[in-house]
Amino acid sequence: MQAALALPILTVAAKAGAAQVGEVGISLLGYRERGLMKVTEPVLWGHALLADVWEVEASVGTDIVTGASPELVTNVSGKPVQSVTAASISERRNLGDIRVTRHLGDFALSGSYAQSNEHDYHSKAYGLEARWDLDQKRTTLIAGYGRSDDHVGSSVDPTLDAPRDTHEFLLGLTQVLTPLSIVQSTVAVSRGRGWYNDPYKYTLTYYPGEILPVLMPDTRPDHRDSLAWLTRYRRHFPDARGTLQAEYRYFRDDWGVRAHTLEIGWAQELSERWSIRPALRYYTQGAADFYSPVVPRPQPAVLSSDQRLGAFGGLSPSLRVTLRLDDGLVVEGTAGYVHDAASLRLAGGGSEAFSTLRAVYGIVSISRPF
């Protein structure tokens, strides 16, 4: 009960259900696409409360990516299709972040820093976030600002070192609705300027009656402004010993992309130790204004055949199994399947050149309070 009285509704580490000082954990992601990439990512993370008013959260991790990557969209066979790199690529990305929060009664102020480095991409990001608890912590207001300073490079063009600056603003509200339900809604606005081209992607188009094709490198606008509105809802059902977990996100940007993401999960307690969580995630997006699998005539100033900017939808079912041991150790395993296809776009109209993506992933996570 003491934990419930002190419940910081907004705290990310809402696992703080026990009178603990902190928690450490390690997770391992394995992701594999059919015919394309494999990703392995171990992450070590932890958080701790110091002197009752300071909170420190940090994580470090590494991405190891191997396999083939989409490189070219060509209509050499008659209709545009995506082709992948002939040679298997292998790259590593190191990432880390730290966040320090000072609690001042009903007010909390956080500062964060994140860094990510790959041989052809470097990112530094800073964040400030304020939280204000109202009405005995039944309501929490959130305001945040973030800035990232990225540099894009390329293996095929060692001279490329192009900057990208992004400013982000966030406003949100967390509301306890009843003793059994809670909702959070956040709106994040992002304003980016700089290099957005993918230096590894090209569009190769043949025209009827002409011998020589046109090859156009991926060329995108030098700005991107976006809005993401995320709402998350949790509702516990004591008689069923289960919790409904629902999330919806609306996304739009000035590239013309409109996307909706809906995830519904049900966390079912099987015993004091075991619980399972089946979930289904649905995603749908419209194409960017400058997406095209062929180079039209006259040749436009901006064009990308990257199918991630096309129109498609995706379904992703997953199952999570959690084991809680007496000493506080938590072992969690998640298995999921990703299926992205043009035909899965809401209301149809998916991009014909979209190459169906099928992937499986698994995450194993072990955490322990202290």
Place this chain on the structure above:
Amino acid sequence: MRAARFTLAAALAAVAAAGCTPVAPYQRGYLARPDMALEQDPGTTQALDKTFAAKEAANGGARVGGGGCGCN
């Protein structure tokens, strides 16, 4: 379209406000359950966010200051 969005936001706010009932601090035991958390552990959250963000045009919404990647 702008009016429709405003109406939707106002409707959501109204529903949320109407759905609120007084909740005293001692009634918050269920809210402290791990399955009521808005996010999973940082490792799982980071892995899933990045997995989907690398394959979709949309991203973000939950936090700011996370930085980017050259994901393929």
